[in-house]
Amino acid sequence: MASKRGRLDQFIARALQVSKKAVRQLLIDNKVLVDGKLAKAPDLQIDEFSHIVCNEVILQQYQKQYYMLNKPDGVVSATVDDKHPTALSLLAGINPDMLHIAGRLDLHSTGLLLITNDAKWSAALMAPDHKVDKHYLVTLANPIDESYIDAFANGMYFEFEDITTLPAQLTILSTYQARVVLREGKYHQIKRMFGRFRNPVVALHRESVGNIMLDNTLLPGEYRVLTKAEVDCIIQH
Numbered sequence: 001m002a003s004k005r006g007r008l009d010q011f012i013a014r015a016l017q018v019s020k021k022a023v024r025q026l027l028i029d030n031k032v033l034v035d036g037k038l039a040k041a042p043d044l045q046i047d048e049f050s051h052i053v054c055n056e057v058i059l060q061q062y063q064k065q066y067y068m069l070n071k072p073d074g075v076v077s078a079t080v081d082d083k084h085p086t087a088l089s090l091l092a093g094i095n096p097d098m099l100h101i102a103g104r105l106d107l108h109s110t111g112l113l114l115i116t117n118d119a120k121w122s123a124a125l126m127a128p129d130h131k132v133d134k135h136y137l138v139t140l141a142n143p144i145d146e147s148y149i150d151a152f153a154n155g156m157y158f159e160f161e162d163i164t165t166l167p168a169q170l171t172i173l174s175t176y177q178a179r180v181v182l183r184e185g186k187y188h189q190i191k192r193m194f195g196r197f198r199n200p201v202v203a204l205h206r207e208s209v210g211n212i213m214l215d216n217t218l219l220p221g222e223y224r225v226l227t228k229a230e231v232d233c234i235i236q237h
Contacts, residue, residue: 004047004048005045005046005047006045006046006047007042007043007044007045007046008023008032008034008039008041008042008043008044008045008046008052009023009024009027009042009043011046011052011059011060012026012032012052012054012059015052015054015059015060016054016059020042023042024042026054026055027039027040027041027042028040031054031055032052032053032054033051033052033053033054034046034050034051034052035050035051036051048060048062048098048117049062049063049064049118062098062117064116064117064118064121065094065099065115065116065117065118065225066114066115066116066118066121066225066226066230066231067091067094067114067115067116067223067224067225067226068112068113068114068115068212068214068215068218068223068224068226068230069087069090069091069112069113069114069115069218069221069222069223070110070111070112070113070214070215070218070219070220070221070222070223071087071105071109071110071111071112071113071206071220072110072220072221073107073108073109073110073220074107074108075087075090075107075221076107077101077104077105077106077113078101078104079096079099079100079101084107087101087113087115088101088115090221090223091115091223098117099115099116099117100115100116100117100119100122101113101114101115102114102115102116102121102122102125102126103122103125103126103134103185103209104185105204105206106188106191106204108203108204109204109205109206110203110204110205110206110220111136111137111205111206111207111214112206112207112208112209112212112213112214113206114209114212114226115223121231121234124234125209125210125234126185131183132183132209132210132234133181133182133183133208133209133210134181134182134183134185134206134208134209134210135179135180135181135206135207135208135209136179136180136181136182136190136204136205136206136207137173137177137179137203137204137205137207138177138178138179138180138190138194138201138203138204138205139176139177139201139202139203139204140176140177140178140194140199140200140201140202141176141199141200141201141202142176142197142198142199142200143175143176144172144175144176144177144178144199145172146172147197148170148172148178148194148197149170149171149172151193151196151197152167152168152169152170152180152193153167153168153169153170154167155167155168156192156193156196158186158192161186161187163186165184165186165189165193166182166183166184168180168181168182168183168193169181176202179207190204191204209234210233210234211230211233212226212230212233212234
């Protein structure tokens with residue numbers, strides 16, 4: 001989802017169904033407030049979160065929203081789906097308009113899912129250049145050994161996309177379980193990396209993204225609003 005930037009006069013002309021000449025007169029007459037300040041410039045750049053008032057009528061007042069969801073198995077990371085419940089459908093009482101998912105999880109993967117209407121924030125979250133670590137708890141069908149560690153650290157070449165994955169950190173927790181840290185999110189990446197060892201992933205659970213950790217008080221399917229510190233840690237990363 002891209003940020004919706006544009007000119008103030010174009011927005012008001014569309015919202016009120018008037019000409020740009022009429023909009024210019026409204027600006028001259030001090031009838032327009034943007035984020036609480038008098039607006040004079042027709043070409044003032046606004047976005048979907050600019051608070052816009054014209055002639056004491058609110059034309060736009062969207063607020064930025066940020067949520068964490070403990071995604072259950074069997075829920076799709078999508079806004080609409082004909083076969084399965086969606087992540088947005090679990091946000092009871094929240095208007096899903098403008099919301100999107102920042103960093104999807106597969107149908108049967110579980111754990112931390114971040115949902116927002118702030119496109120700039122989600123872009124920073126997912127951009128490889130920002131190198132935001134994503135921690136996953138992985139359960140395997142077959143035993144794991146030390147040879148996995150170097151293979152993940154060296155990156156793996158995927159011929160279909162003609163790419164080599166960034167170095168990933170793998171820590172063995174037990175015979176069948178490991179923690180994997182990624183700084184990217186290629187298609188089914190973790191499952192495909194373990195697939196090189198012919199070791200199927202039984203369960204994949206995302207524990208954290210950057211400094212945002214899944215709230216362990218949230219049951220599967222529950223959500224909460226992110227704290228200001230959690231929001232800011234992505235922007236400042």
